[in-house]
Amino acid sequence: MTTSTPPPAAAPDAAPGRRRGMVATASAMAAATPEDRNRVVDLLRAVSILVVVLGHWLVAGIQVTGDGDVVNRDVLGMAPWLHPATWAIQVMPIFFLVGGYANGLSWRSARSRGTTYGGWLRARLRRLALPVVPLMVFWAAFAPLMAWAGLGSDYLRIATTAALVPTWFLAAYVVVVAVAPGALVLWERFGWASVVGGVALAALVDVVSITTDQLLLGFLNYLVVWGTIHQLGYAWLDGALAGVARRALLLVTGLVVLVLLTTVGPYAVSMVGVEGYGINNQLPTRVTLVFLGMLQTGVVLLLEPALRRLASHHGVWTATILVNGRIMTLYLWHLTAMGVVIAASLALGGLGLRLDPLTSQWWTSRPLWLLVLVVTTLGMAAVAGRFEQAGRDDRPAPAAWRPVLAVVGMAASLGAMAYVGIVDGDTVNWWLPLAPAAIVLLTGVARPPRVPGRA
Template identity: 60%
Template structure:
């Protein structure tokens, strides 16, 4: 696909701000992950750490750089458009869900296969299980978001129906239920209960995309009110509640806002939605410039690949540095020399990531699938299998001291391919 041709062919009624926010958010995530890595090699040994762990002054900055709510806001807008379009064509839920899974799950399959091969070969070669567990866990961290997002996509038609019926009450109810889940989880010391908010909180933020789509946030006053409600709620929860300032997990913290997801991230979503929508007109004008819009188009063409592979690139670079005696990783984090080497660090990681995207980005190319709609249980079971496997790997990697756990990376692959979500090569139609 020629990005310039795609940019020039953009329909006049397309909301370019949606695509821009998606691209800007993914770049923020990528650069944020690379910047947070405060690793160094000392006496031939890797000393892993993160900026958030050693620099408390960085915690308030996560209110800006934790942009996962933006993905769900943009996702709500896009999924609302997609499902309504499917309804107008007479397409059912099963076919619609299968098409969404093709776009979301297909790009992750090569990542899982590659890491299964890396872990298996390295473990057989004698690399300690603990080392491989850490490496695979870091590389597969992006899959937690993908799992949560796929769950929300699967129930998006229900969420849209709820929005169409009760409007803003669906957002208010989501905030209330999210708070109750946190209370039960935190006050009752029931950690696992908190994982319900992966659906409750992100579905609530997703509703804001419907509000944007339907013009319920068209006025400047409503956007200001939404941003204010988010900021006031977030400040109140952090000041008076048990929640930490950092919206990204900090190692060793008694409580994290992101693992499991807490209601604080729903209020962060309100604030971010209000702020970015206040800038919507200016952004729309800026995106009328062909070059700027073309950049957004290029990023969106390979956005999943960029997101999924950028931490694998970092793990590979760190591994090569270790083999080279710590080359490039000898500076102590947050020192002057460390900051001075960040441009080089970013450039190397960007180059390796670019290479990986060139190789594996083809799996992100949309498939024109003319097959009849499947039985609904097929994409439903595939959704459960993909989210289950990705969730486990994001939390613990694919290796333990006992060996490589093949089941978790193979479960999503087997489900997506075996249940026909992604057609096999001989069954594909021309793109």
């Protein structure tokens, strides 16, 4: 069985006095990569996030009307013929799949070294949580600044809600990471029964939530659905998905059930949230995404030999290291970059945003739209990306309750902001983004700032 080193490949900043460009650093890391590393895990992680970023940018139907108002056209709602394509662009299941692989390997390594759960969880949270801090501080300052500058509440509501949407994933993922050691025990003891049990529980949550019209109950599936796909990562790690037959069976099972649920069943075909075409599969997460995860897992694992050959090329592997080195920053900031571009457009009288979505002119403008967003996002990542390189943490392992409290606080605050945004009517609740940033600091996930002159 091919193994992988526990942490994801990253491109750290060079030491002072020996600073090199990130590309050169990543190239050197690529050359030094151990032969037994499963590069497919890192490749899939990088590609899945890039697909999510590209998908968000392409389905954005932001338009400035003749009156100067900002509206968010629902591109998927306007074009139901695009809905089947979401089975390919909704790739968050792949991220949870590789998360299961990496977290299983990481926890086993920590367990063998005698690392405590509290120490392990804090280390995992540092990589996930620290990039959130500059984003939250940015919006705590940028939103009221834009309100003071005279931008309308419609723009602020659209911009803040869209920009904070990525935090729903982080809210779900930190919870899944927190329960990963226990979930691994379930996998080691019960094997595939733990996956079947997760599917059954997700289905039960849906049945009760939908039949009783209890939307909040459906949010339990943020843990159950993504946690079940995370179990597939353990199966991959342990070789339980080795062989073409098993991978093909997983693919066919996911495809057949997904087709039934979206044709005979009540669920929407779109795996990205869209209203008016059946039960929304994403808000809250529904059981359909478990079967999408099975389908996608079967596909990528059938392609694993080809992906392994692709990742063995030095250039591809170097690019993979570069993306993984800033993966959380790119994910968290890509919609904020779009908000800044929209603000700049409004300052220029709606330049580039007066086209009707899905028209030929709108499609023709997409390459330039993407180029502007790429440049803006990379600029932001250059500034905020240093928070993703947490550095060595030599503090004693904390009591388990501290990182667990951080998980609960982050999940609650990030999830709430992703759902409601920070603009209520004409009121900008600038302090809301500071809550998750404060939680990261107060629970000790982040090292407190050092006072000059003190050791």
